[in-house]
Amino acid sequence: MKSRSKLTVLVAGTVSLMAVHAAIAQDAATQESVIDKITPVTDEMLLDPPDADWLMWRRTYNGWGYSPLDQINKENVGKLKLAWSWGMSPGGRTQETPLVHDGVMFVQNADHRIQALDAATGDLIWEYQHELPDGVSPGGERSKAIYGNNLIIATRDAHIIALDIKTGELVWDQQVADYKKGFAYSSGPLVANGVIVQGMTSCSNAQPGGCFFTGHDAETGEEIWRVNTIARGDTPEGNSWNGIPVENRYGASAWITGSYDPEQNLIFAGVGQPYPWNVEIAGLTPKSSDPNVTNEALYTNSTLAIDATTGELKWYHQYLPTDSLDLDYVYERLIVDDEVVTTGKIGIMEAIDRTTGKWLWAKETAPQNVVLSIDKETGAKEINPDVIPVIGETTFNCPADPGSKAWQATSYSPKTGAVYLPTVEFCSNTTVNPLDPGQIYTGGGLQTYSRVPRPDGDGNIGQVRAYKLDDQSEMWQYRQYAPVTTSTLPTAGGVVFVGTLDRKLIAFDDETGDVLWTSPKLSNSLESFPISYEADGKQYIAVVANFGNGLGRLQSLTPDIKLPPNNPVTLYVFALPDDEE
Amino acid sequence: MRVAFDISRLASMFLALALAIPIAVSTVGNAAAQEPEFDDVPFANGQWNIGRRLDESQFRYCVDKRDPDWEVAAAIGDAIAAALLLEPQRYVVEREIAVEDITKIYAIMLEHCDVHMGFKLIPEGYARWITLTRAYYETQYVFVASDPALQKLADLPPGHSIGATVGTMAHIRLVSYQSALPAEKRWPVFPMGSNEQALDALLKGSVDVALVWAPNLWAKQREDAAYGELHVLEPSPLPPSTIGVGAVVLADQKFLRSAVDEAISALTADGTLDGILKGFDFPATAAAP
Structure with a gap:
């Protein structure tokens, strides 16, 4: 890579925060023309993104994760070749979703080095280093946002920052919470109707009162509203914590970016489970005898419908009350017609009405033993009492804590009318343990999950499942030994891409599930969000190879799948050979 | 490998969920040894550059x-x-x-x-x-109170609250003990994110007893006279929670x-x-x- 002398260094921040920006111009003819041509991202673009771009976490507000590009299709996908690759900072956890706009790709490394790359060549345009304070572990963010001339980034030390998309220079920096108290971001924002909407995580045992969503002014980053994800006050919702004071309620982490319904100006976002996981330890059981008190622990494991402009909580729907198994219902929200569809860790896909929050239907995907039945009218679940962890006993539950459906997002293809779920099948022997080994160094949960294969399984831990959304019938199912570890990526070319723990990116026929192409073994497992984009008239498929903290934890079930030490992270970009376009 | 959808096969493979239809579940034996978590795999930023002494x-x-x-x-x-x-x-x-x-x-x-x-x-x-x-x-987790009338945990009337530092072996033991009592004889137990929060709640009067790590009480009493008013209760009816x-x-x-x-x-x-x-x-x- 050729380097030129232009180097700009900007040092900003407080004692605990130093940010260094280095703008590196190289390969002048190409680089400068790409970055010079980049345009501001408007509200209109976010409402209807250009086909070539991937402007937000799931590409569109409805959360589909679908690419309308069709240059790569069922007939030619078998000829995909590596176009370019880019080494990212090793170590740390990262579950990256690159963004692409006007031929420029933006990535965030685990060490918070944010980079702009020429999306056609992989050459570095600029980079910005957000210095994490001592003691804050490096880790990536699942998503980021572009709005106007700014790239908007959430950080592991609970800042939201805006960088100029042309130069990488810091535009503003807002510290939303105190990282010393444990607050952190692990996913980035969504910009809706001009408001930056961001969910807070890592506010578990150390932080009474739980997490929150915040709305921020896009021009300054200033906070304009906040929605607490733990219900408060003398209301049915506020009294749903078994009589525990607000300062003793924990969890309800908002760790996944939501979706946006422009017609209603509503954000649909998920909330995680209560902490600690064990409901006895959390104080949620035994149930209080006070008739005015319940123990559902709202708004855990719920969809919240939040007005993007005011932060008003319009309605909510809770999928799993009084969760004791770390079974989040926090993941992607797909908006399809009048439904908001999500799948929690149990692997049960569920739909609610997008205007009222009324529960509509459920479909079990991966086998599980947590839910015995679901009420057809309300969606209320009968929980298997045998799986609820009890002090002094070991219980058996399927799935275990990473979930049969984890943060790897389900996608929807309007071409097929189908959703594509990445799932895994496994179980856990679960015991309640004290986890307070040191005064400071302690665990977030209080249960030990000893993960085991499904006792009557076929040995295939990983699956991709395709369901017709209109009647929830299964179109096809792909099964393999290694866990499936990325989100699915359906395209208008009739291809669905997914990555696996055993270092492969696989392309399926979206209608039949036939395997059309498999990449060579890449540098590491793939735990990220693959995207597709177009640059200089050519369609690309991009995916980051890395070992993250999601389904990679199932590596203990597949010890024969060897991964490299020190967790290398590499961005791979595939395309058709020039003569095949 | 592609598998066509077959609900009967899936059900026979494992547990299928039918709406509103209760389904039996099976269980297997007790836990094997704990498997290492990804979080348990140590990583130090730039570890390959750190030399040995x-x-x-x-x-x-x-x-x-x-x-x-x-x-x-x-x-x-x-x-x-x-x-x-x-x-x-x-x-x-x-x-x-x-x-x-x-x-x-x-x-x-x-x-x-x-x-x-x-x-x-x-x-x-x-x-x-x-x-x-x-x-x-070796030291203990201790029940602490400000009310001089309380000398042992058993003196605390049912319905009065305990703020317990969350997730300790003593907290788990207390919760387990309470689960065997009828509802009217239990104390509300509120999980506290830290020993400091538990002791502060006790000083503020928002709980009647705190269950904390004894060294934390010792440290607080050294630095702030307000904590000097607090005293340790006999843990009975629970046994002492001692740990090395x-x-x-x-x-x-x-x-x-x-x-x-x-x-x-x-x-x-x-x-x-x-x-x-x-x-x-x-x-x-x-x-x-």
Whole structure:
């Protein structure tokens, strides 16, 4: 890579925060023309993104994760070749979703080095280093946002920052919470109707009162509203914590970016489970005898419908009350017609009405033993009492804590009318343990999950499942030994891409599930969000190879799948050979 | 491998969910040994650039200022060094983050110390990449009250609240005990994110009793007279929750661990550790040899 002398260094921040920006111009003819041509991202673009771009976490507000590009299709996908690759900072956890706009790709490394790359060549345009304070572990963010001339980034030390998309220079920096108290971001924002909407995580045992969503002014980053994800006050919702004071309620982490319904100006976002996981330890059981008190622990494991402009909580729907198994219902929200569809860790896909929050239907995907039945009218679940962890006993539950459906997002293809779920099948022997080994160094949960294969399984831990959304019938199912570890990526070319723990990116026929192409073994497992984009008239498929903290934890079930030490992270970009376009 | 959808096959494979239809579940035997979590795999940023020490004449140990007993642990660390005829080299961790994942000590130990003081000897409580020394003292979780009328836990009337530092073995024991009582005889137990929060709640009167780590009460009473009004209750009807505290070393440091264990045994036997604990008026006893 050729380097030129232009180097700009900007040092900003407080004692605990130093940010260094280095703008590196190289390969002048190409680089400068790409970055010079980049345009501001408007509200209109976010409402209807250009086909070539991937402007937000799931590409569109409805959360589909679908690419309308069709240059790569069922007939030619078998000829995909590596176009370019880019080494990212090793170590740390990262579950990256690159963004692409006007031929420029933006990535965030685990060490918070944010980079702009020429999306056609992989050459570095600029980079910005957000210095994490001592003691804050490096880790990536699942998503980021572009709005106007700014790239908007959430950080592991609970800042939201805006960088100029042309130069990488810091535009503003807002510290939303105190990282010393444990607050952190692990996913980035969504910009809706001009408001930056961001969910807070890592506010578990150390932080009474739980997490929150915040709305921020896009021009300054200033906070304009906040929605607490733990219900408060003398209301049915506020009294749903078994009589525990607000300062003793924990969890309800908002760790996944939501979706946006422009017609209603509503954000649909998920909330995680209560902490600690064990409901006895959390104080949620035994149930209080006070008739005015319940123990559902709202708004855990719920969809919240939040007005993007005011932060008003319009309605909510809770999928799993009084969760004791770390079974989040926090993941992607797909908006399809009048439904908001999500799948929690149990692997049960569920739909609610997008205007009222009324529960509509459920479909079990991966086998599980947590839910015995679901009420057809309300969606209320009968929980298997045998799986609820009890002090002094070991219980058996399927799935275990990473979930049969984890943060790897389900996608929807309007071409097929189908959703594509990445799932895994496994179980856990679960015991309640004290986890307070040191005064400071302690665990977030209080249960030990000893993960085991499904006792009557076929040995295939990983699956991709395709369901017709209109009647929830299964179109096809792909099964393999290694866990499936990325989100699915359906395209208008009739291809669905997914990555696996055993270092492969696989392309399926979206209608039949036939395997059309498999990449060579890449540098590491793939735990990220693959995207597709177009640059200089050519369609690309991009995916980051890395070992993250999601389904990679199932590596203990597949010890024969060897991964490299020190967790290398590499961005791979595939395309058709020039003569095949 | 592609599998066509077949609900009957799926149901026979395992447990299928039918709406509103109860389904039997099966269980298997008890847990195998704990599997390592990804979080348990240590990683230090830039670990491949961190060199190994050459000076074998020093006993390099870490203490953490966030631990209430860090000064006591430092004195014990010096005593261990002396017993091993090594020069003590103390590194004091000075961070302000409230709670950290235990993998963070990997980076600290790579850079600064071979022995990190201040870890409870909890069976199955640690990942395989670290190992514990024998305990250099034993102490307790204690029930604390401000009301002089309360002398033992049994004096606390049902319905009065306990603020328990969340997730400790004492908290689990209390919850387990309560689950066997009828509802009208239980105390509400509120989980507290830290010992400090539990003690503050007690001072504010938002709970009637706090269940905390004794060294934290000791540290608070040293620094703030307001905590001096608090007193420790007899735990009955519960038994005392006593646990040893030792140090951690990296699992591959077997020789070092044996040497430290021998030093702790010798310092216990000759009364050195008891002397240190008494010197600080610290609520602990040297662990039995």
